[in-house]
Amino acid sequence: MARSTAPASAATAAPDAPVAPPAPLAPLSTASQGRRVETADVIVVGAGPAGASAAYHLAVLGLDVVVLERQELGRDKVCGDGLTPSAVRELVRMGVDTSSWQRNTGLRVVGGGHLLHVPWPETPTLPSYGLARRRAELDRDLAEHAAKAGARLLTGVSVTAPVTTRSGRVVGVEARPSARAAHPCLTSPTTVTAPVVIDAGGVSARLATAAGRLRDSARPLGVAVRAYFRSPRADDAWMESRLELWDGPPGRSDLLPGYGWLWPVGDGLVNVGLGSVSSRSSSRLSSGAGSRAGARIDYKAVFGRWMAAVPPSWGLTPDNQVGRLASAALPMAFNRKPHYAEGLMLLGDAGGMVSPFNGEGIAQALMSGRLAAESVAQASARSTAAGREQALAQYPLALRAELGGYYTLGRVFVSLIEHPEVMRLCTRHGLGRKHLMRLVTKLLSDGWERRGGDAADHLIQTLTRMVPAA
Ligand SMILES: Cc1cc2nc3c(=O)[nH]c(=O)nc-3n(C[C@H](O)[C@H](O)[C@H](O)COP(=O)(O)OP(=O)(O)OC[C@H]3O[C@@H](n4cnc5c(N)ncnc54)[C@H](O)[C@@H]3O)c2cc1C
Incomplete structure (x- = not known):
């Protein structure tokens, strides 16, 4: 020094x-x-x-x-390696050369019998692409x-x-x-x-x-697991999220609040994982095992069930797995x-x-x-x-000005999707509505304009001002 x-x-x-x-x-x-x-x-x-x-x-x-x-x-570092446009905006501010990184054009969302492509919109403050980098x-x-x-x-x-x-x-x-x-x-x-x-x-x-x-244990805490796989779709231009995380036999058990992802990171690899959330943190979540309504969640088992529903075109076979399935906590809000x-x-x-x-x-x-x-x-x-x-x-x-009201809404969001029936309604009926999904994607990816913007931005601005900042 x-x-x-x-x-x-x-x-x-x-x-x-x-x-x-x-x-x-x-x-x-x-x-x-x-x-x-x-x-x-x-x-x-x-x-x-x-x-x-x-x-x-x-x-x-x-x-x-x-x-x-x-x-x-x-x-x-245990992570999904996904960079949404709001992360890209920060990288641009730092002058980081990302020209060789894996780019994506938007989110592909699968759930409740629906398949939806939501491109990242170009907005006054955000670029129209995301990135992925290990x-x-x-x-x-x-x-x-x-x-x-x-x-x-x-x-x-x-x-x-x-x-x-x-x-x-x-x-x-x-x-x-x-x-x-x-x-x-x-x-x-x-x-x-x-x-x-x-x-x-x-x-x-x-x-x-x-x-x-x-x-603060009254704030939400998430748990996520991920592994790398060699995949023929490692250069796919979309970040794919698959919403149905079952805590037992698919269709006959509860839907967990969260989603699974397949995010191509280039070099022949896809980052595959899932995350779930609880509105209040507790020791049950911190060690990589989570709980909802007091029941322990075996994330490895959830991951196995979720992977079984992923189309074979992704090539998620045991032979293609690179490294172990690893988990970590997500400190939120x-x-x-x-x-x-x-x-x-x-x-x-x-x-x-x-x-x-x-x-x-x-x-x-x-x-x-x-x-x-x-x-x-x-x-x-x-x-x-x-x-x-x-x-x-x-x-x-x-x-607080950037994220306070937004995170207060986020806490409400988590406490709603914790109810399996709400999660079920959202995946079955929400995904079928393209305009609603554009609004939801802005909200979920922090892709909304803090000033100006379109009707969806105005709605989110109003909502975040109506609640006390986190
Ligand atoms: C499975 C999983 C998937 C995720 N996927 C995504 C995703 O796709 N996109 C996304 O945006 N976020 C994702 N996240 C969240 C993201 O990983 C974190 O929010 C992010 O890493 C936070 O960055 P940070 O710099 O605050 O902390 P970290 O990235 O954890 O960096 C902390 C650094 O501090 C060092 N350190 C710690 N203690 C000490 C010490 N005592 N002395 C010296 N050094 C120390 C560590 O070695 C580490 O390098 C995911 C998280 C998980 C668990």
């Missing part, structure tokens, strides 16, 4: 703050005494889409940003993009705890090399300090949790807040930003990085501590 002050005592760990108030540091824990101490303007924990986006925008805005990522670049590649590309813009990217480095002042303000992190090869700049336990710390560490939100920001307080910002999954409408979180992760960077840069231009705090507090307000 370029800006080392190592080795240092606790006294020198006080941040040389261009951004936040220079609060006195509490003595560091015994374990920290005598450690190396590094400083930066901003620390970003995690180099997934949220962390990479924040790091890129911060670096472009001229801030000294250190990104600490516990894994090596090119690590796998996360091993997407995350590597984004992290390298941030590093090229000037972010100091340190991989193989785990953040183990926040460093706080006596009053509880987060002013840094404790970091150590991960089990794998660490970055040569951080080969021993190190304290990194900065006036602003960003938790972009994903669903585990380790830093936020350690700082006392816990998950701002289930961890506040998104900024006391020197600590939460981005992406760490802030529970997955959409309760469709289970996607990459667009929101990228957006949160951009909005956070904007607030931090504005704070750095303020001359008083109070002014800097006010500027940092713009970040949660900006998030």
